[in-house]
Amino acid sequence: MVRxxxxxxxxxxxxxxxxxxxxxxxxxxxENITHSMTPVRNIPLPLTAPSLWKLGSTEGMRREGCxxxxxxxxxxxxxxxxxxxxxxxxxxxxxGHMATRCCCLxxxxxxxxTCDGLHGRDLAHHGASMFADLTPREMHDVRDYLHGxxxxxxxxxxxxxxxxxxxxxxxxxxPRKHEALRALDRGQAKPTRQARVIVQFxxxxxxxxxxxxxxxxxxxxxxxxxxxxxxxxxxxxxxxxTMAEYSHINDILEKITAKAxxxxxxxxxxxxxxxxTNRCLTFTDIAPRGLESGExxxxxxxxxxxxxxxxxxxxxxxxxxxxxxxxxxxxxxxVWYNSQYFDTVEELVERYEKGTLKKVKLPDHDDEDxxxxxxxxxxSNMRTDIHGPxxxxxxxxxxxxxxxxxxYAGWSFAFRVRSSAGLQIFDLRFNGxxxxxxxxLQEAIAFYSGDTPAAMQTKYIDAGWAMGTVDYELAPGxxxxxxxxxxxLHHYYDTDKPVLFKNALCVFEMTTGMPLRxxxxxxxxxxxxxxxxxxxxxxxxxxxxTVYNYDYIWDFLxxxxxxxxxxxxxTGYIHATFFTPNGLQYGSKVYNYxxxxxxxxxxxxxxxxDIAGRENSFESMNLKYVNFTNPWSHKYSIVQSKLVKxxxxxxxxxxxxxxxxxxxxxxxxNPNEKNKWGHQRGYRIQYNSHANSVLPRGxxxxxxxxxxxxxxxxxxxxxxxxxSSSIYTQxxxxxxxxxxxxxxRNNENITNQDLVAWVTVGFLHxxxxxDIPNTATPGNSVGxxxxxxxxxxxxxxxxxxxxxxxxPDTEGKPKVQRWTPEVIGxxxxxxxxxxxxxxxxx
Numbered sequence: 150m151v152r153x154x155x156x157x158x159x160x161x162x163x164x165x166x167x168x169x170x171x172x173x174x175x176x177x178x179x180e181n182i183t184h185s186m187t188p189v190r191n192i193p194l195p196l197t198a199p200s201l202w203k204l205g206s207t208e209g210m211r212r213e214g215c216x217x218x219x220x221x222x223x224x225x226x227x228x229x230x231x232x233x234x235x236x237x238x239x240x241x242x243x244x245g246h247m248a249t250r251c252c253c254l255x256x257x258x259x260x261x262x263t264c265d266g267l268h269g270r271d272l273a274h275h276g277a278s279m280f281a282d283l284t285p286r287e288m289h290d291v292r293d294y295l296h297g298x299x300x301x302x303x304x305x306x307x308x309x310x311x312x313x314x315x316x317x318x319x320x321x322x323x324p325r326k327h328e329a330l331r332a333l334d335r336g337q338a339k340p341t342r343q344a345r346v347i348v349q350f351x352x353x354x355x356x357x358x359x360x361x362x363x364x365x366x367x368x369x370x371x372x373x374x375x376x377x378x379x380x381x382x383x384x385x386x387x388x389x390x391t392m393a394e395y396s397h398i399n400d401i402l403e404k405i406t407a408k409a410x411x412x413x414x415x416x417x418x419x420x421x422x423x424x425x426t427n428r429c430l431t432f433t434d435i436a437p438r439g440l441e442s443g444e445x446x447x448x449x450x451x452x453x454x455x456x457x458x459x460x461x462x463x464x465x466x467x468x469x470x471x472x473x474x475x476x477x478x479x480x481x482x483x484v485w486y487n488s489q490y491f492d493t494v495e496e497l498v499e500r501y502e503k504g505t506l507k508k509v510k511l512p513d514h515d516d517e518d519x520x521x522x523x524x525x526x527x528x529s530n531m532r533t534d535i536h537g538p539x540x541x542x543x544x545x546x547x548x549x550x551x552x553x554x555x556x557y558a559g560w561s562f563a564f565r566v567r568s569s570a571g572l573q574i575f576d577l578r579f580n581g582x583x584x585x586x587x588x589x590l591q592e593a594i595a596f597y598s599g600d601t602p603a604a605m606q607t608k609y610i611d612a613g614w615a616m617g618t619v620d621y622e623l624a625p626g627x628x629x630x631x632x633x634x635x636x637x638l639h640h641y642y643d644t645d646k647p648v649l650f651k652n653a654l655c656v657f658e659m660t661t662g663m664p665l666r667x668x669x670x671x672x673x674x675x676x677x678x679x680x681x682x683x684x685x686x687x688x689x690x691x692x693x694x695t696v697y698n699y700d701y702i703w704d705f706l707x708x709x710x711x712x713x714x715x716x717x718x719x720t721g722y723i724h725a726t727f728f729t730p731n732g733l734q735y736g737s738k739v740y741n742y743x744x745x746x747x748x749x750x751x752x753x754x755x756x757x758x759d760i761a762g763r764e765n766s767f768e769s770m771n772l773k774y775v776n777f778t779n780p781w782s783h784k785y786s787i788v789q790s791k792l793v794k795x796x797x798x799x800x801x802x803x804x805x806x807x808x809x810x811x812x813x814x815x816x817x818x819n820p821n822e823k824n825k826w827g828h829q830r831g832y833r834i835q836y837n838s839h840a841n842s843v844l845p846r847g848x849x850x851x852x853x854x855x856x857x858x859x860x861x862x863x864x865x866x867x868x869x870x871x872x873s874s875s876i877y878t879q880x881x882x883x884x885x886x887x888x889x890x891x892x893x894r895n896n897e898n899i900t901n902q903d904l905v906a907w908v909t910v911g912f913l914h915x916x917x918x919x920d921i922p923n924t925a926t927p928g929n930s931v932g933x934x935x936x937x938x939x940x941x942x943x944x945x946x947x948x949x950x951x952x953x954x955x956x957p958d959t960e961g962k963p964k965v966q967r968w969t970p971e972v973i974g975x976x977x978x979x980x981x982x983x984x985x986x987x988x989x990x991x
Contacts, residue, residue, distance in 0.1 A: 307392070325868045402449065408494045417514075468483040550636075560688065584832060597748040598747050615642045704718070762821070773793050776788050860908075862906075953967050
């Protein structure tokens with residue numbers, strides 16, 4: 150009887166020889182791949198015998214549809230012979246099966262990749278963990294390691310003193326792209342996992358902010374300083390506000406409001422900041438904190454601390470200088486009360502008591518006034534005894550999630566939520582081919598106008614508030630469908646241990662209620678020849694950022710026809726200030742003493758495209774009219790549109806300013822790859838945006854958001870240009886450590902290069918009474934699409950078996966043709982609504 154080891158050894162030697170020969174042939178002919186053939190980038194080179202065995206496996210060939218004449222029962226027959234002890238039969242079957250596999254492998258090499266989808270999927274799955282956010286264990290280990298380094302002198306972040314060395318933020322440090330691609334495309338070892346750690350060194354003569362790269366994870370043994378492009382220093386004053394600093398801001402506000410207690414009590418109808426019960430005041434702090442680099446002084450406005458306090462300003466604002474690390478040395482520089490400025494609180498109080506200023510007297514606060522609450526009011530014409538439509542999965546989900554790796558309808562990708570900025574996806578593939586290496590949120594800003602000092606100073610740059618860490622719990626059935634798959638997230642920001650954000654990300658498939666495509670083919674005699682249609686299902690990955698008053702809903706959507714959409718929807722409370730008559734130039738009155746201030750939202754994305762490979766080019770397309778003699782009636786002329794393409798060869802040429810006309814099409818393509826019809830395979834970016842610039846070029850704070858000058862900018866990929874903004878920009882936009890303008894200043898060649906598209910979308914918001922209590926999402930959603938443009942030979946959604954075709958039979962009765970069963974399952978979940986709302990440390 151033949152032993153398993155003998156079979157393996159015999160097979161291994163013969164197959165290894167074959168593998169070596171095929172590997173050599175493949176390497177020799179790699180450069181001679183014709184454009185019409187499928188790329189082989191998902192096949193690791195050099196190929197080894199085991200990898201060839203995997204690629205040529207019977208199941209792999211059968212699954213990928215290769216025309217390899219392998220009998221389905223050959224392996225089973227061999228196993229039967231083995232068990233029966235028939236050595237000659239076993240050898241015969243092995244020889245035949247081996248020959249068949251050799252044939253399959255030759256077919257594989259000739260077709261260059263038509264059977265590599267399964268292998269490419271394995272590589273994508275293998276590499277996804279490179280992009281996974283730090284685990285709580287990794288966070289604990291990094292913290293313990295750094296706290297164990299005596300030269301750093303780290304202490305607890307939650308200690309109230311400001312003169313301390315402490316960790317501010319910890320998140321994954323991404324590997325270099327070429328290192329990641331070796332794992333994703335060649336199956337090589339994944340790069341070492343590393344953490345990016347921001348440390349505040351305040352307990353020393355010259356305080357500073359330093360970033361470190363800590364590795365390897367999960368058991369770190371070293372840390373090195375991380376620098377920004379050009380080795381720009383991080384000013385200590387540019388650091389984000391921490392809870393410790395907020396506690397001292399609260400303390401100084403207690404002192405300020407104690408001096409102005411009678412003024413505030415009388416002006417607000419019984420509200421106070423100190424020793425209050427149900428008539429309390431709270432505050433909102435404004436950024437940036439100053440007017441030039443190196444400052445740290447903040448306008449703070451008081452509000453009634455009721456539900457929806459964001460829209461309850463009381464007309465009292467104060468400018469506090471809190472640059473010194475000793476809070477006892479903080480000072481009040483200005484006070485604003487009812488459109489009047491004062492140099493000190495004492496001056497204001499003195500004049501108030503003497504009656505020599507314009508006083509504020511707000512209407513008596515009515516607890517029954519539902520103005521800023523979600524409590525329903527008004528007449529409803531909707532029935533409340535029955536539920537509205539629900540999204541259901543009659544037979545369960547059709548997508549697959551493993552850790553941070555997602556697969557759906559030909560799509561695969563890895564996701565993460567970067568603590569400093571938010572949602573990102575990596576290694577985006579369709580049918581095994583990479584479309585983009587990275588699509589990621591970079592920054593969100595809201596620049597305001599107004600009549601009060603707080604309003605005119607408000608220029609929110611949300612990564613400065615660690616936008617990615619405020620992705621709170623999602624409510625099933627409201628924020629995401631009940632059927633969604635929810636995932637927890639963990640962040641380490643201004644804390645001493647990881648914080649758990651329960652159910653902060655969701656993934657779900659939904660129907661759009663709109664067909665992906667359809668056609669009714671009339672016979673023009675009261676009947677039809679056929680009807681064809683395909684329902685439109687889409688996968689959604691969603692998270693949110695509640696950056697204080699505003700809620701951003703971040704979506705990535707994946708369609709069956711190779712289209713990906715990135716979308717942000719704005720909701721939450723408006724940023725409102727105290728109403729003054731002059732304020733009507735800057736917004737709308739939304740309550741008897743409240744102005745909704747106009748502002749512009751801009752969102753910035755990084756789109757690192759790899760269209761059929763890394764060697765991409767970029768062109769724009771426009772139309773122009775042409776006038777020529779009608780060839781079939783010469784006394785007439787024809788006027789029609791003609792396509793005009795512009796090849797952009799330099800970065801400056803591909804940077805489109807907001808004050809210039811934007812091209813009709815922007816197209817990224819691989820000049821070395823063509824589809825069946827001879828077109829260069831490409832994708833286009835299509836905008837859904839109403840954005841415009843927020844400040845004149847080079848005007849003070851605008852220097853920190855130089856990306857906002859451009860609707861689109863295209864650059865060559867550089868690991869040193871990984872992000873277009875930073876958490877320091879909010880408090881120092883005047884001399885930012887990351888300047889996007891530096892990315893295009895050298896004006897590099899972008900022809901046949903690894904390209905990155907930097908996309909800006911947004912909208913102007915002039916608040917109105919319907920924004921009370923909250924801004925609603927309809928009409929407040931913007932984003933962009935990645936749409937295939939000659940990337941495929943035809944619409945790839947033809948692979949969907951959800952198509953329905955109806956034809957009349959010989960008797961004229963409808964004959965329905967479909968490829969999926971008519972299965973009806975349960976309709977709605979039997980789980981009751983549940984919402985926890987907490988985010989504890991772990």
